[in-house]
Amino acid sequence: MSIQNASFRQRVMALVAQIPAGQVATYGQIAALAGSPRAARQVGGVLSALPPDTAVPWQRVINRQGSLSTWRKGCGELQQALLEAEGIVFDASGACDLSCYGWSGPLPASE
DNA sequence: ATCGTGACCTGGA
DNA sequence: CTCCAGGCCACGA
Numbered sequence: 001m002s003i004q005n006a007s008f009r010q011r012v013m014a015l016v017a018q019i020p021a022g023q024v025a026t027y028g029q030i031a032a033l034a035g036s037p038r039a040a041r042q043v044g045g046v047l048s049a050l051p052p053d054t055a056v057p058w059q060r061v062i063n064r065q066g067s068l069s070t071w072r073k074g075c076g077e078l079q080q081a082l083l084e085a086e087g088i089v090f091d092a093s094g095a096c097d098l099s100c101y102g103w104s105g106p107l108p109a110s111e
Numbered sequence: 112a113t114c115g116t117g118a119c120c121t122g123g124a
Numbered sequence: 125c126t127c128c129a130g131g132c133c134a135c136g137a
Contacts, residue, residue, distance in 0.1 A: 008133085027120085042119090043118085045116085045118075045119095045134075058118085
């Protein structure tokens, strides 16, 4: 049984769970890794459906601008706090450098 | 099967 | 630089 058999939602959660600390991925990146580069929207929907006690590091998933899209009550502050705790630095605009913290993917050598 | 929705992305003015 | 509009995909009812 592999994640490829699971629903798009399961794949997204699995991919996000593979993001190492100190790195961040974009919705489009996760969507592409999940198999649908155009389903970035759905990725956000999946994270929005995650429970408050989820083991998925949804905080490492941000938008294309490198900034947080989490508008949810407290989640925005929480997300940035968690990312900064991992060593990620945010710009004055509240955005981080994707070219520096951008995730490369679930490592092809692990396949 | 259809309809509506969404933590998006891209392009144009 | 900012603002507006469209398109795309997956999921629930």
